[in-house]
Amino acid sequence: MSTSFTLHATDGRARTGVISTPRGDIRTPAFMPVGTAGTVKAMLPGSVRATGADILLGNTYHLMLRPTAERVHRLGGLHKFMNWDRPILTDSGGFQVMSLADLRKLTEHGVTFKSHIDGSKHEITPERSMEIQRLLGSDIVMCFDECPALPATDEAVADSMRLSMRWAERSKLAFGDRPGHMLFGIQQGGVTEELRAESARALTGIGFDGYAIGGLAVGEGQEAMFGVLDYAPEMLPADKPRYLMGVGKPDDIVGAVKRGVDMMDCVLPSRSGRTGQAFTRHGVVNIKNARHQDDPRPLDEACTCPACRDYSRAYLHHVFRSHEMISGMLLTWHNLHYFQEIMQGIRDAIAAGTFADWEAAFHAGRAAGDIDPL
Template identity: 85%
Template sequence: MTKRFSFSLNATDGKARTGVISTPRGDIRTPAFMPVGTAATVKAMMPESVAATGADILLGNTYHLMLRPTAERIDRLGGLHKFMNWDKPILTDSGGFQVMSLADLRKLTEKGVTFKSHIDGSKHELTPERSMEIQRLLGSDIVMCFDECPALPADRTRINESMQLSMRWAARSREAFGDRPGHALFGIQQGGLEEDLRAESAQALRDIEFDGYAVGGLAVGEGQEAMFSVLDFAPDQLPTDKPRYLMGVGKPDDIVGAVKRGIDMMDCVLPSRSGRTGQVFTRRGVLNIKNARHMDDPRPLDEQCTCPACSNYSRAYLHHVFRAQEMISGMLLTWHNLHYFQEIMQGMRDAIAVGAFGAWEADFHAQRALGDIAPL
C-alpha cells in the first residue's frame, strides 16, 4: 500500500501556520521554501549540498524539461528523481507560466497553447492533458494543474476571462491526473488583484477538489504592496486543511510577509540567480560582493552563518573569485543564499510553534534595517 499524501497543521500563530506535508518520499516541513531546479539542477549546487542547506523539496520545470531532454527520455532513464539524484520530494510546475513568458509565437485556444521552443524554434502544444502526462512521466510528487497566467497590470475583463479559462483547465487537469496514490495535484487560484474574482476561482477549485491550493498570478510585476493586499484575503479563501502555495516568491521580506498571511510553501530562483550575479542575502540585508569595499576584508559574509562560504572564506576571497569569474564564486554564494533562506524558514517554524512569530518578525526586520557591517 503506497503511503498517501497528507498535510497536518501543528500550530498556528495569527494567520501564520506550521505543519508537515507527508509524501512517500519524505516529509516537507512547512512553511517550506523550495529551491528551483529548472532543468533538473539547482544551478551551481550538488543535490546533496541543496539537501544540506535544509531543503525538503525541490521544484522542477515542466516547460524546460519537456523541451530538453524531454519527459519521455527522463521517464526511460528512471524518472526525474533518479535522473538528477534527488531522493526527496519534487514539485513540478505545469509549464503555463513559462509558455506565457518565454515561448515564441504562442497561440492560445480553449484546447491549450501551441508555441515555438525558445531553444530551437520547434513547434509544441501544451494542454491540460499533455501537462499532466509530462508531469507523470517526470514522476514528480506534487503536480500543478495547467493554467494561464496573465501579466499584470491587465484590465478586469482580461483577468476574468483568463481566470475562467484556468478553472476549465483545472477541471480537465483533475480529470487527466486520475487516481495516482502517493502523488498530489494542486489547483491554482487566479483572479489578479480582484477579491471577488479570487473568491470565485477559489470556490471553483474547492468544487473540483485538490490535494493543495496555490495562489497564482502574483509576483508578476504588481509590486509588494499590491501582492500583500491580495494575500490579506486570498489564502483565507482556500481550505484551511490543505497546503497553500504562493508561486514564484520571493525576497526574504516577501517570504516572511506571505507566511504571516497564511502561506505554507514558496519557491523562487532568487537565491541561486543572485548567487551567480554576486548578490548576497544576509540577516543584515543584501550586499554586493563585487563592490570594492570587500577587496581587503578578511571577515565572513555573515559572522553568525554556518554555511561553507561563511565558515571557510573571507569577503576578500569571495570578491576576488567573483571578479575573476571563477566557477567557485557562484557555487559558494548560491550555497550561502540557499542556506540563509532555509534558516529563515526554520526560524519561522520554530517561532510559530511557540506562539512567538510576532517577536521573531520584529527582530527579522530590525536586523535587516541595520544594513551591512561597517567597512574596515
C-alpha cells in the same frame, strides 16, 4: 503510498505543519529551491539537502523541451535522473509558455508555441501537462493554467481565470487516481477580490490535494501582492497546503507566511548568488563592491555555511571579479542556507507562539544594514 497535510501549530494566521509523502516529509512553511532543468544551478543535490531543503521544484516547460519528459521517464524518472531522492514539485508550464515561448497561440483546447531553444512547434493542454508531469514522476503536480501578461484589463483577467478553472477541471480528470502523488489547483484572479473568490469556489468545488495562489510576484509590487494575500489564502481550505508561486525575497516570504501561506519557491537565491548578491541577516551584500577586496571577515559572522565558515569577503570578492565558478557555488550555497535558516526560524517561532517577536527581530536586523567597512 499515502499523502497527508497535518497542521501542528498556528500563531495568528501563520501556520506550521508537515506535508507527508512517500519520498519524505516536507516541513511547512517550506521554501523550495528551483531546479529548472533538473539541477539547482551551481549546487550538488546533496549540498541543497544540506542547506535544509525538503523539496525541490522542477520545470515542466524546460524539461519537456530538453531532454524531453519521455527521455527522463525512460531513464528512471526525474528523481533518479538528477539524483534527488526527496519530494519534487513540478510546475505546469503555463507561466513559462507565457513568458518565454515565441508565437504563442491560445485556444480553449490549450496553447501552441514555438520553443525558445530551437523554434520547434509544441502544444501543451491540461491533458498533456498531466502526462509530462507523470512521465517526470513528480510528487506534487500543478494544474495547467493560463497566466495573462500584466497589466491587463479586468475583463481579460476574468476571462483568463475562468479558462484556467475549466483547465483545472480537465487537469483533475487527466491526473486520475495516483496514490502517493498530489495535485494542486491554482487560484487566479489578479488583484481583484471578487475574481479571487470566484476562482477559489471553482477550485474547491473540483477538489484538490493543495491549492496555489498564482498570478502574483509578476511585477505588481509588494504592497499589491500583500493586499491580495490579506484575503486570498483564507479563501482556500484550511486543511490543505497553500502555495504562493514564485516568491520571493526574504521579506516577501515572511509577509506571506504571516498571511497564511505554507509553501513558496523562487530562483532568487541561486540567480543572485551567480551575480554576486548575498542575502544576509543584515540585508543584501554586493560582493562585487570594492569595499570587500581587503576585508578578512566572513560574509555573515553568524552563518555556518561553507562560504561564511571557510572564506573571507576578500576571497569571495576576488573569485567573483575573476569569474571563477566557485564564486557562484559559494554564494548560492550561502543564499540557500540563509533562506532555509529563515524557514526554520519561522517554524520554531510559530510553534512557540512567538512569531510576532521573531518577525520584529528579523526586520530590525535587516534594517540595520551591513557591517561597516574596515
